[in-house]
Amino acid sequence: MKWxxxxxxxxxxxxxxxxAALAIIGVAYAGASPRTDSAQASDTKTSExxxxxxKALFSQAxxxxxxMNAEGTKSAPSLIGVGAASVDFQVGTGRMPAMNPGAxxxxxxxxxxxxxxxxxxxxxxSLGGGPAVPSADQVDPSHADAALGGRLFRANCAxxxxxxxxxxxxxxxxxxxxxxKATPKQIYEAMISGPQAMPVFNDTTVTxxxxxxxxxxxxxxxxxxxPGGNGLGRVGPVAEGLAGWLVGIGLMVVAxxxxxxRKPKKKHND
Amino acid sequence: xxxxxxxxxxxxxEEGRAPKRVIGTPPPPPTHDLLPDDTGGAExxxxxxxxxxxxRAAERAAGAFFVLTFVAGIAFIVFYAVxxxxxGNINRATSSNYALGxxxxxxxxxxxxxxxxxxxxxxxxxxxxxERHELSSPPEDRQVFNEYFQQGVQxxxxxxxRFLRRTLLLASAPLGLLPLVLLRDLxxxxxxxxxxxxxxxxxxxxxxxxxxPLKASDFNSPGGIITVVPEGAQNNLxxxxxxxxxxxxxxxxxxxxxxxxxxxxVGGIVAYSKICTHVGCPAALYEQTTHHILCPCHQSTFDxxxxxxxxxxxxxxxxxxLPIGVNSEGYLVATSDFHEPIGPSFWExxxxxx
Numbered sequence: 001m002k003w004x005x006x007x008x009x010x011x012x013x014x015x016x017x018x019x020a021a022l023a024i025i026g027v028a029y030a031g032a033s034p035r036t037d038s039a040q041a042s043d044t045k046t047s048e049x050x051x052x053x054x055k056a057l058f059s060q061a062x063x064x065x066x067x068m069n070a071e072g073t074k075s076a077p078s079l080i081g082v083g084a085a086s087v088d089f090q091v092g093t094g095r096m097p098a099m100n101p102g103a104x105x106x107x108x109x110x111x112x113x114x115x116x117x118x119x120x121x122x123x124x125x126s127l128g129g130g131p132a133v134p135s136a137d138q139v140d141p142s143h144a145d146a147a148l149g150g151r152l153f154r155a156n157c158a159x160x161x162x163x164x165x166x167x168x169x170x171x172x173x174x175x176x177x178x179x180x181k182a183t184p185k186q187i188y189e190a191m192i193s194g195p196q197a198m199p200v201f202n203d204t205t206v207t208x209x210x211x212x213x214x215x216x217x218x219x220x221x222x223x224x225x226x227p228g229g230n231g232l233g234r235v236g237p238v239a240e241g242l243a244g245w246l247v248g249i250g251l252m253v254v255a256x257x258x259x260x261x262r263k264p265k266k267k268h269n270d
Numbered sequence: 271x272x273x274x275x276x277x278x279x280x281x282x283x284e285e286g287r288a289p290k291r292v293i294g295t296p297p298p299p300p301t302h303d304l305l306p307d308d309t310g311g312a313e314x315x316x317x318x319x320x321x322x323x324x325x326r327a328a329e330r331a332a333g334a335f336f337v338l339t340f341v342a343g344i345a346f347i348v349f350y351a352v353x354x355x356x357x358g359n360i361n362r363a364t365s366s367n368y369a370l371g372x373x374x375x376x377x378x379x380x381x382x383x384x385x386x387x388x389x390x391x392x393x394x395x396x397x398x399x400x401e402r403h404e405l406s407s408p409p410e411d412r413q414v415f416n417e418y419f420q421q422g423v424q425x426x427x428x429x430x431x432r433f434l435r436r437t438l439l440l441a442s443a444p445l446g447l448l449p450l451v452l453l454r455d456l457x458x459x460x461x462x463x464x465x466x467x468x469x470x471x472x473x474x475x476x477x478x479x480x481x482x483p484l485k486a487s488d489f490n491s492p493g494g495i496i497t498v499v500p501e502g503a504q505n506n507l508x509x510x511x512x513x514x515x516x517x518x519x520x521x522x523x524x525x526x527x528x529x530x531x532x533x534x535x536v537g538g539i540v541a542y543s544k545i546c547t548h549v550g551c552p553a554a555l556y557e558q559t560t561h562h563i564l565c566p567c568h569q570s571t572f573d574x575x576x577x578x579x580x581x582x583x584x585x586x587x588x589x590x591x592l593p594i595g596v597n598s599e600g601y602l603v604a605t606s607d608f609h610e611p612i613g614p615s616f617w618e619x620x621x622x623x624x
Binding site for chain 1: 361363367371382389390477478480488489490491493494495496497518519552555556557558559560562564566571582
């Protein structure tokens with residue numbers, strides 16, 4: 001450990017420690033902040049064949065938790081009546097099949113491809129109705145009223161998902177995920193099926209046109225610039241305070257050290 | 271005498287070496303040990319000699335930073351005057367903010383960095399240490415003050431003249447109470463406003479944001495929520511601020527209905543005030559798996575199944591429940607106002623209804 005002792009006595013050791021701390025914080029933040037990549041499935045008609053294939057997939061990948069006939073077990077809920085929309089959301093966002101059951105199943109790379117997802121959805125829908133996968137037209141935000149969507153979003157969604165859809169914490173390790181990666185179809189499916197802890201917004205309470213407006217608000221907010229500077233993940237004052245305290249004060253400490261550091265030795269007058 | 275104290279023929283002091291002090295200059299250090307004893311240097315000049323080559327380099331560096339400040343200052347003025355951010359769309363505002371912020375930052379940073387380089391590499395002043403004086407006054411000062419004070423007490427006669435002393439105290443007492451009286455009259459009292467909302471018997475529940483009324487048969491999905499406001503008040507922010515309600519569709523078989531509230535829900539559809547009883551944040555983070563309502567400000571958690579009982583956090587009371595029913599057309603309506611004041615506590619809250 002002698003080298004540490006030797007190094008920390010160097011004149012630049014203080015700067016190095018502060019800069020290293022800033023770099024670590026920066027890297028940790030970049031790792032924690034969400035990236036954007038997405039996949040979207042197209043919708044096609046279901047058939048008896050799909051149902052049979054879906055049942056085969058289900059018994060391989062899902063039945064250990066959800067039961068051989070999707071009737072549910074102690075560790076997972078029944079899937080009878082949840083509908084194709086729910087399956088398309090859960091499997092299409094990679095949440096299902098879940099690898100480690102925990103407080104919340106996170107989004108991950110989908111395990112099944114679009115075709116397999118459709119087959120699974122067809123099988124679950126055949127067990128007892130439930131909301132269907134929305135059509136491409138139903139989730140098209142291009143002609144929707146984003147202002148109306150914003151009013152509905154701020155009254156009913158922003159409490160958990162944040163005003164800009166950045167997500168937030170819930171109780172007991174659960175969280176409302178960021179909406180950055182969600183496709184319009186997945187947003188619609190989440191509203192209609194209420195995945196995990198999320199409540200349900202059915203079509204008679206929030207009409208399909210209003211859902212499309214909410215999708216328009218979410219997708220348009222995503223591409224809005226941040227005229228006030230860096231958005232810092234758009235999670236509000238916490239990130240801003242953290243950046244101000246750690247980065248801002250860190251830089252000031254470096255500056256103070258530079259200003260007050262002992263001057264290099266100079267020749268004496270006599 | 272030496273050339274150190276030749277000024278205006280002042281008589282040389284006993285020590286012979288100390289220069290005459292000018293008012294406002296710091297006192298000389300108590301010992302000479304702290305300073306390098308360089309009597310050869312002329313007064314006012316530093317004790318160090320600069321390496322002229324390095325000094326030139328430092329001068330150029332500091333000067334470069336001052337030039338940067340000049341350029342950035344001009345750039346700020348140009349950006350502000352010629353290319354303002356309020357013209358055009360939001361992207362222009364973003365770019366304008368960046369241009370103004372970066373140029374102003376560079377201007378101040380260049381000035382600061384240039385000055386620091388100047389101080390660190392070009393100034394030749396000696397280090398001077400000024401000792402702090404003792405915090406307490408010297409004993410003789412305190413003694414003198416004490417004597418003056420006692421003398422004043424004697425001369426005023428306040429110790430002998432008892433009537434004078436008592437009437438003086440009496441005179442000051444109402445003056446001390448004056449602010450309390452004035453505070454009491456600040457602003458109008460809220461009176462009934464804290465106890466009543468816009469909900470009345472028969473008021474339909476309409477969706478906040480769209481104003482559409484809801485039928486019980488529309489709001490039929492288990493695990494559903496929606497924010498509703500009283501019909502007719504949906505555009506009055508003052509009313510909504512008190513009357514906002516979170517409508518939740520609960521499983522009726524899991525509900526623990528409080529006595530007297532059997533008719534307050536419609537087949538598991540319950541209505542709770544959206545305003546937290548702690549400090550009034552919108553408590554609406556509803557988890558349909560646990561049926562908990564969480565307040566985002568201080569993590570107060572309410573159990574929606576059990577009359578919004580507080581199960582965690584600083585809130586003191588359950589969220590007030592709005593009694594709801596169905597009218598003849600099947601729409602969800604309030605059957606009365608809230609039975610208690612909504613939102614955070616206030617002093618007169620516990621008093622009987624105004």
